[in-house]
Amino acid sequence: MNKIDLIVTNLKKTFNRRLVFDGLNFEIKSGEKLIITGKNGSGKSTLMKILAGVLTESAGFFQYILNDKKVDRENIYQIVGLVSPYLVLYDEFTAFENLKLFARIRNIKMSDEEINQILKKVGLFDRRNDLVRTYSSGMKQRIKYASAILHNPLVLLLDEPTSNLDLDGKNFVDELVEDFRSDGIVLVATNESQDFKYGQNIINLDNFHNIQVK
Amino acid sequence: MKKIYYIFYKDFSSELRMRFAINALIMFVIVAVSTILFSLGSENAPQNVYAGMFWVVVFFSAMSGLSRTFVSEEERGTSLILSLIANPISIFLGKFLFNLVLIFFINSIITMLYMFLFQEFLIKNWMSFLLAFLLGNFGIAASSTIIAAIISKANVKGTLYPVLAFPVLLPLILMLIEITKSAMEGNPINDVEAEFLVLVSYDVIMITASILVFDIIWRD
Amino acid sequence: MKARYFIGGIIIVLFLGLLFYNFTRTNIEYESDFSKVMQSGKVCKATGVWVKEKSFEEDIKNRTFVFYLRDAKNNQMKVIYRGTKPNNFEIATNVVVTGKFEDGVFHATDVLTKCPSKYEGQNINTSGS
Numbered sequence A: 001m002n003k004i005d006l007i008v009t010n011l012k013k014t015f016n017r018r019l020v021f022d023g024l025n026f027e028i029k030s031g032e033k034l035i036i037t038g039k040n041g042s043g044k045s046t047l048m049k050i051l052a053g054v055l056t057e058s059a060g061f062f063q064y065i066l067n068d069k070k071v072d073r074e075n076i077y078q079i080v081g082l083v084s085p086y087l088v089l090y091d092e093f094t095a096f097e098n099l100k101l102f103a104r105i106r107n108i109k110m111s112d113e114e115i116n117q118i119l120k121k122v123g124l125f126d127r128r129n130d131l132v133r134t135y136s137s138g139m140k141q142r143i144k145y146a147s148a149i150l151h152n153p154l155v156l157l158l159d160e161p162t163s164n165l166d167l168d169g170k171n172f173v174d175e176l177v178e179d180f181r182s183d184g185i186v187l188v189a190t191n192e193s194q195d196f197k198y199g200q201n202i203i204n205l206d207n208f209h210n211i212q213v214k
Numbered sequence B: 001m002k003k004i005y006y007i008f009y010k011d012f013s014s015e016l017r018m019r020f021a022i023n024a025l026i027m028f029v030i031v032a033v034s035t036i037l038f039s040l041g042s043e044n045a046p047q048n049v050y051a052g053m054f055w056v057v058v059f060f061s062a063m064s065g066l067s068r069t070f071v072s073e074e075e076r077g078t079s080l081i082l083s084l085i086a087n088p089i090s091i092f093l094g095k096f097l098f099n100l101v102l103i104f105f106i107n108s109i110i111t112m113l114y115m116f117l118f119q120e121f122l123i124k125n126w127m128s129f130l131l132a133f134l135l136g137n138f139g140i141a142a143s144s145t146i147i148a149a150i151i152s153k154a155n156v157k158g159t160l161y162p163v164l165a166f167p168v169l170l171p172l173i174l175m176l177i178e179i180t181k182s183a184m185e186g187n188p189i190n191d192v193e194a195e196f197l198v199l200v201s202y203d204v205i206m207i208t209a210s211i212l213v214f215d216i217i218w219r220d
Numbered sequence C: 001m002k003a004r005y006f007i008g009g010i011i012i013v014l015f016l017g018l019l020f021y022n023f024t025r026t027n028i029e030y031e032s033d034f035s036k037v038m039q040s041g042k043v044c045k046a047t048g049v050w051v052k053e054k055s056f057e058e059d060i061k062n063r064t065f066v067f068y069l070r071d072a073k074n075n076q077m078k079v080i081y082r083g084t085k086p087n088n089f090e091i092a093t094n095v096v097v098t099g100k101f102e103d104g105v106f107h108a109t110d111v112l113t114k115c116p117s118k119y120e121g122q123n124i125n126t127s128g129s
């Protein structure tokens, strides 16, 4: 049983001169789930990328604390899994090859059997040897889930989690969030009211938009 | 170490399927070498001209091929997944390894073409030439990789590469030409000791600086 | 993290010093005093005037070109160039040879001729023919 906390203090992001959000403060502890909402362009996806460690904030800071130790910026990738619309996998490889490659690059030992298990979970086992290029958008969404849970992350960042998914796919996401490891944290960025059930608390980014106008 | 190898392995298998870089590279080499061959006709240019022409072809083929590593990730939108599965240093070193293999491959082809097509391209001190070949390829791969990372994040991509690459690679190319000339004249390696020390320093500086600045470039 | 930048910085500064030091050593120096050229035996660019009285030998088959140069102090040395006679060699006011002095001869890898201005050059040419 691990203990993971995320602390966000006065976080600010601007693109060139455009302010996306400012003065963002919140804290999540092990086992908690949070919904992020806001209008189109309010910065939900931007926040997810920052928290995944792939985009730098403009000011303020955020920190993951794993078992009372700060997680280095460079090692965030080991504890987070991200699913989002702008995530693109290597479409010249098959689903199986993608996952196998990710496991190897992450340097985690995984047998082919374990990889097939994950493919079964997301419902792609039958198509595992087809190139990702030939996938439908819903299937692409499913393979993103597979890549996000491959390394059994503590932090799950879901941006528009149910986009392109059919009923069966939505049920999978319901189960995933519901049964997510009890010591982990889940952040869901969405505008779909049906997704609000995934978390206890809601942060609306519209409230952090105009803060700087003084 | 394993991570670096598997990032290299990913690019390598991807290259085998997609041929992002290798086709452009081989085409360029064929066009450049045959242009030189035809324009020379039966005339024999002085030996040292061949040393210059050799590295000029290497330089431009490096520019046309080695930038693909990062640009293709960025264009296809896959840099996000890459940064989600590995830390920046492994990514840089994996890409560097790939470019290193690529430049060794293409440079060996260029060397063989030159030896086969131009009788004047006669290396008398192979020790000297091979050492320059090794250190030169290392330096070209290191600087091309970091420059490719920079332009993949910029908006003007294609045109920016030669502009950035030229001043960075110029001292390297100059040294390589001097050493190659000396190797063609059969001079002992000691004669170009200073040039070799410049090469070694250049390689060390390039790789160290790249590792230090890469994560800043990579995360925007 | 901080330590990495520190160590990296030191490595870069050290090798930058090494690079610049050696870069200055690579530039081949001009030398107009032949006694120094003959003594040092290092690669240099020797500048002098062609000794017309001793003429030159040209071996087109083996592509060698042999001639004598003299400096301001009238030191003379034999130059062997592996190549063909440069154009305008006869009318050059000054000759620069790159190479080194070995076994009593200067082995040149490059011969550069400095000509009088175009107009003057033509004059000499026409009067010569």
Ligand SMILES: Nc1ncnc2c1ncn2[C@@H]1O[C@H](COP(=O)(O)OP(=O)(O)OP(=O)(O)O)[C@@H](O)[C@H]1O
Binding pocket: A015, A020, A038, A039, A040, A041, A042, A043, A044, A045, A046, A047, A191
């Ligand atoms: N790379 C970028 N360069 C410049 N501006 C950007 C960039 N990425 C995002 N933005 C801007 O940042 C703002 C927030 O974008 P973001 O994608 O985070 O919004 P969002 O809340 O996810 O919107 P949506 O509900 O449409 O998904 C937008 O105004 C967008 O134009």
Ligand SMILES: [Mg+2]
Binding pocket: A044, A045, A046, A159
């Ligand atoms: Mg979004």
